[in-house]
Amino acid sequence: xxxxxxxxxxxxxxxxxxxxxxxxxxxxxxxxxxxxxxxxxxxxxxxxxxxxxxxxxxxxxxxxxxxxxxxxxxxxxxxxxxxxxxxxxxxxxxxxxxxxxxxxxxxxxxxxxxxxxxxxxxxxxxxxxxxxxxxxxxxxxxxxxxxxxxxxxxxxxxxxxxxxxxxxxxxxxxxxxxxxxxxxxxxxxxxxxxxxxxxxxxxxxxxxxxxxxxxxxxxxxxxxxxxxxxxxxxxxxxxxxxxxxxxxxxxxxxxxxxxxxxxxx
Amino acid sequence: xxxxxxxxxxxxxxxxxxxxxxxxxxxxxxxxxxxxxxxxxxxxxxxxxxxxxxxxxxxxxxxxxxxxxxxxxxxxxxxxxxxxxxxxxxxxxxxxxxxxxxxxxxxxxxxxxxxxxxxxxxxxxxxxxxxxxxxxxxxxxxxxxxxxxxxxxxxxxxxxxxxxxxxxxxxxxxxxxxxxxxxxxxxxxxxxxxxxxxxxxxxxxxxxxxxxxxxxxxxxxxxxxxxxxxxxxxxxxxxxxxxxxxxxxxxxxxxxxxxxxxxxx
Numbered sequence: 001x002x003x004x005x006x007x008x009x010x011x012x013x014x015x016x017x018x019x020x021x022x023x024x025x026x027x028x029x030x031x032x033x034x035x036x037x038x039x040x041x042x043x044x045x046x047x048x049x050x051x052x053x054x055x056x057x058x059x060x061x062x063x064x065x066x067x068x069x070x071x072x073x074x075x076x077x078x079x080x081x082x083x084x085x086x087x088x089x090x091x092x093x094x095x096x097x098x099x100x101x102x103x104x105x106x107x108x109x110x111x112x113x114x115x116x117x118x119x120x121x122x123x124x125x126x127x128x129x130x131x132x133x134x135x136x137x138x139x140x141x142x143x144x145x146x147x148x149x150x151x152x153x154x155x156x157x158x159x160x161x162x163x164x165x166x167x168x169x170x171x172x173x174x175x176x177x178x179x180x181x182x183x184x185x186x187x188x189x190x191x192x193x194x195x196x197x198x199x200x201x202x203x204x205x206x207x208x209x210x211x212x213x214x215x216x217x218x219x220x221x222x223x224x225x226x227x228x229x230x231x232x233x234x235x236x237x238x239x240x241x242x243x244x245x246x247x248x249x250x251x252x253x254x255x256x257x258x259x260x261x262x263x264x265x
Numbered sequence: 266x267x268x269x270x271x272x273x274x275x276x277x278x279x280x281x282x283x284x285x286x287x288x289x290x291x292x293x294x295x296x297x298x299x300x301x302x303x304x305x306x307x308x309x310x311x312x313x314x315x316x317x318x319x320x321x322x323x324x325x326x327x328x329x330x331x332x333x334x335x336x337x338x339x340x341x342x343x344x345x346x347x348x349x350x351x352x353x354x355x356x357x358x359x360x361x362x363x364x365x366x367x368x369x370x371x372x373x374x375x376x377x378x379x380x381x382x383x384x385x386x387x388x389x390x391x392x393x394x395x396x397x398x399x400x401x402x403x404x405x406x407x408x409x410x411x412x413x414x415x416x417x418x419x420x421x422x423x424x425x426x427x428x429x430x431x432x433x434x435x436x437x438x439x440x441x442x443x444x445x446x447x448x449x450x451x452x453x454x455x456x457x458x459x460x461x462x463x464x465x466x467x468x469x470x471x472x473x474x475x476x477x478x479x480x481x482x483x484x485x486x487x488x489x490x491x492x493x494x495x496x497x498x499x500x501x502x503x504x505x506x507x508x509x510x511x512x513x514x515x516x517x518x519x520x521x522x523x524x525x526x527x528x529x530x
Binding site: 015016017062064083087092093094095096097124125126127128129130131132134187245262263264265 | 280281282327329348352357358359360361362389390391392393394395396397399452510527528529530
């Protein structure tokens with residue numbers, strides 16, 4: 001949708017199971033979140049709609065609170081009918097939890113002030129088929145105190161260039177990590193990350209490194225060394241995507257207040 | 266495996282995600298839990314193994330504590346290696362949580378004294394993609410006190426012939442329901458059922474009826490009327506399978522004590 005033809009713009013809060021998506025970003029011939037949303041909107045609004053997302057989640061990464069926006073030429077629909085209209089047309093593994101009308105200049109990624117990701121680890125010795133799609137199975141011993149010590153070193157404003165994969169170079173790799181904490185819940189370990197923005201695969205590289213630290217193969221101090229030197233090779237492998245979930249995206253003003261915002265789990 | 270060729274018999278505690286299985290029971294050309302286990306065991310033991318299950322779960326029904334047994338002619342394996350050997354060979358959506366050697370006469374269904382099923386309902390207005398495989402989405406209002414009242418009427422020893430589907434006639438439909446209770450947990454409602462045995466689709470018919478009662482379309486008293494008359498038509502529809510999970514099967518003696526029994530969720 002060109003700016004000239006744009007009459008109404010919407011923001012949506014979206015949840016999806018990333019298992020059967022090739023990530024968020026549109027790719028020719030592949031099933032992606034952006035592609036499925038755009039096809040659905042094109043059919044409902046009878047016009048092309050370009051969808052932008054707050055986080056470009058990788059293949060296999062889930063979302064409970066992704067925020068996307070789109071503009072359309074003319075869609076004479078009351079805003080409180082957008083959620084049921086979309087959910088009636090979307091496939092089972094993606095749902096819209098809230099919708100709000102926004103100014104045409106709104107951009108879900110550039111305007112976001114805080115994003116929250118969670119990485120879930122299942123710690124029992126034997127894998128669990130009912131947890132396999134949403135948690136990394138990690139059967140070995142893990143020193144949680146050591147893991148928490150390393151997480152503390154990540155909090156703050158840093159140049160995170162060591163913590164990114166090379167696929168998407170950015171001008172500046174300086175980000176502020178507001179929260180980096182671990183939460184134990186029975187057989188599960190939840191690693192929470194909140195920042196003003198994340199680099200490409202940053203959370204998965206942090207988690208892969210934390211696991212190497214937690215099992216004693218790396219020292220917590222590698223965090224400081226990597227932040228200083230920018231050397232990716234000091235860190236652990238990139239953790240698998242299926243344990244990761246985009247939980248929330250925050251803006252200066254609440255987007256969905258009063259719009260009957262829904263939660264998912 | 267004929268009784269004559271049977272040298273060793275094992276019981277296994279098994280968990281599976283029922284989504285991609287056509288139920289437990291072997292059927293030609295279809296992927297079933299029994300079929301996958303038998304194929305895996307035939308390959309590991311280099312001989313045919315017939316697998317019996319404690320509960321013949323329908324297509325889409327999950328299990329965290331299914332118990333199966335099998336006998337084999339000769340499999341020179343220490344019993345504590347059975348779990349890793351099987352898990353190394355089984356697909357991702359099924360796992361063995363414990364193994365024990367049992368006498369050849371053991372039958373996981375006939376010897377069971379108590380089976381526990383749980384049915385999970387997700388109550389929010391909008392469906393959640395991350396809960397869709399393991400919980401029934403029920404967005405409408407539901408009177409939980411009324412539901413609990415109806416559940417109380419089911420507890421005890423009754424002729425449950427009204428609560429079965431016609432596919433598998435049984436000689437006696439008398440079963441003892443030890444527990445029938447509802448548990449509220451945030452947006453989820455868990456319905457728990459423990460009995461000495463269940464008829465074909467009995468839990469799903471109970472749940473379908475309870476939902477009709479909870480939404481006010483049927484009176485709790487239909488439970489008593491159906492138990493008395495045996496009339497299936499008095500009851501609600503059969504609830505969908507994916508909310509159901511076989512949680513535990515109990516025997517007179519603990520099968521897996523000391524064998525490092527694992528849990529799944």
